[in-house]
Amino acid sequence: MSKNVIIVGGGLAGLAASIYLAKAGKTVTIFEKKRQLGGRAITHLRHGFRFNLGPHAVYRAGAASAIYRELGIALRGGSPRKRGVALFDGQPHRLPAGPFSLFATSLLGLKGKLEASFLLPRLRTIDPKPYASMTAREWLDRNVSDPRLRQTFEAFLRLATYSSAPGQISAAAALGQLKLAMKGVLYVDDGWQKIVDALHSHAVTAGVNFVTSSRIVRVDHDGRVRGIEIGGLELEDRNDTMSIALPDISPEGERGTRLPADVVLLAVDPETVEELVDDDLGLHTTPVVAACLDVALRKLPNKKNTFALGIDQPLYFSVHSAAAQLTPRLGALIHVMKYRADGSGPASEKELEGVLDLLQPGWRTVIQHRRYLPSMVVSNSLPKPGLRRPTPETSIRGLYVAGDWVGEEGMLSDAALSSAKAAAMAILARET
Ligand SMILES: Cc1cc2nc3c(=O)[nH]c(=O)nc-3n(C[C@H](O)[C@H](O)[C@H](O)COP(=O)(O)OP(=O)(O)OC[C@H]3O[C@@H](n4cnc5c(N)ncnc54)[C@H](O)[C@@H]3O)c2cc1C
Known part of the structure; x- marks a missing residue:
């Protein structure tokens, strides 16, 4: 089993999960599409x-x-x-x-x-x-x-x-x-930047690697994760609240940079998860x-x-x-x-x-x-009567998810953080 874990998304969930994983001996790399870490918790x-x-x-x-x-x-x-x-x-x-x-x-x-x-x-x-x-x-x-x-x-x-x-x-x-x-x-x-900075500093101390301004455009899988694809440059608007993805400048037909991986945690919204795996995982939620x-x-x-x-x-x-x-x-x-x-x-x-x-x-x-x-x-997920949020472990082997729409515990950042910890624990239990 690989020691390497790739985390996509450097918000609270991605950062928290990275600390648990790195402290347990995994080699963790976070890819964040924006220039700065923090996601919606940025200040x-x-x-x-x-x-x-x-x-x-x-x-x-x-x-x-x-x-x-x-x-x-x-x-x-x-x-x-x-x-x-x-x-x-x-x-x-x-x-x-x-x-x-x-x-x-x-x-x-x-x-x-x-x-x-x-x-x-x-x-x-x-x-x-x-x-x-x-x-x-x-x-x-x-x-x-x-x-x-x-x-x-x-x-x-x-x-x-x-x-x-x-x-x-x-x-x-x-x-x-x-x-x-x-x-x-x-x-x-x-x-909340104070929380983001503290998580970042703990992650750095635990040995987590960071790649910012780097958007992941695809998770390659055949029922099992095989790798990720790093896409084009990301431009941010004046308020840093929206980002515009520029197409890859690589020659036509050529795909983005590929990186082999067998354990990937997607700490992003459910729509992005389905785009990245190019599959309907049944993650339809009401924001x-x-x-x-x-x-x-x-x-x-x-x-x-x-x-x-x-x-x-x-x-x-x-x-x-x-x-x-x-x-x-x-x-x-x-x-x-x-x-x-x-x-x-x-x-x-x-x-x-x-x-x-x-x-x-x-x-x-x-x-x-x-x-x-x-x-x-x-x-990302309005809790409706009878709705069961997805678990951190997905039907694709080696692929995990975390965020405010995952797991049974809490809402808002409570759900983001508790699912991040649960995803890290699931990875440590399954992938060691
Ligand atoms: C107006 C507002 C008020 C809120 N108030 C509260 C509150 O009072 N209490 C509370 O607990 N919570 C509150 N929240 C919610 C809280 O901000 C979120 O729950 C928390 O920040 C979510 O963290 P996350 O890491 O799960 O997701 P996000 O912060 O969304 O992080 C996801 C990260 O993934 C990155 N990403 C996405 N796609 C890709 C890709 N393809 N490649 C690389 N990176 C990618 C994004 O850029 C982002 O940094 C509020 C949110 C908002 C907007």
Whole structure:
């Protein structure tokens, strides 16, 4: 059996898997198509402000946190304040996030408040498993009678899962994720790049090799992996969020550079996996998509408004710099987002600007930098009732997969990291 493992994709999943494999004695090489490692966890430095790709928070009790701890990666940062604004019909109300704000809010009537006072504590200890066959909407219809409270709970589920499809998402997954979110989240100092850099440094220490700006275009296999093909040059757009593949400049008919390999881990999205193996592996998933407006301000016009959630609109607003170190002195880094339901058209940037107009009036006069990302894939796989995500081991011998769409554990980066570890363990068990 070969000692060599090739990993395609230098995001969190690829990086984490490489550390487990290299520490166990494998010779690991990561191929990343972009110039920089990190994938969706990258942070861009603009005028001294650290921009994650949209709002990113680590779930403190999640699988990713446990893996960072296991790898010896300590995360620094802060948690957002509990106090927040609920936006309903264009008006701000107090967000009912705890007993006091529930009592004080003008968002709910007496009946809704009473019902919430029983339901909110129940959610902390709920066992989500029995609800695996129903959608979040079905669970809400059965368990919440006050219509405004139902909308409020829908907003909480959106916040935890990033999904604006309560009629599609599994109630078990959504409730599990909400329960996890209620245990606390961390906004990371210096942005998620700090996590990427720490993983990279651990990988380098473990002896992992890196080939960046190098796109893999094919995995050669005949039921067993035989090699990979390295393709053309990759150009990146100004925001470094999209890349354009240039055709290979090799003579016509000639294929890219071939490298023999018998163990390959694809830490990329499911569409790319099927393209690379040129086969239908049945990996059809529904992505969870959001539109993000990321804004750097020289100062924060309204220091009280640091967090808001749309109740009748799928909107999110959070001043991440209020909890984490992300800006020069006095500056503010704000993420505004619209959760996009499957099939809904792109959100308008103006709509997101409207949230800033309401909560941070005067923001336009203190703006330092802004970036609009109309269509970010937050997760490659919306967990639907009855959906079983693929295992890290595929039907092609020597081919493994990892990412937020693989394995049974967690969502978002928790799924990416836990499937990365599971893929590494499967490789060590099968290929040694
Ligand atoms: C707006 C937004 C908000 C988010 N918020 C949160 C949050 O609050 N909490 C949370 O836990 N998660 C969050 N996430 C999700 C989190 O960012 C991802 O789960 C995680 O970064 C995924 O890591 P990955 O390595 O699986 O995939 P990716 O980061 O997508 O990495 C895949 C890598 O593979 C490379 N690649 C692809 N094809 C090829 C090829 N052919 N050859 C070579 N390289 C290739 C890509 O360039 C990329 O670097 C958020 C994501 C977004 C977009």
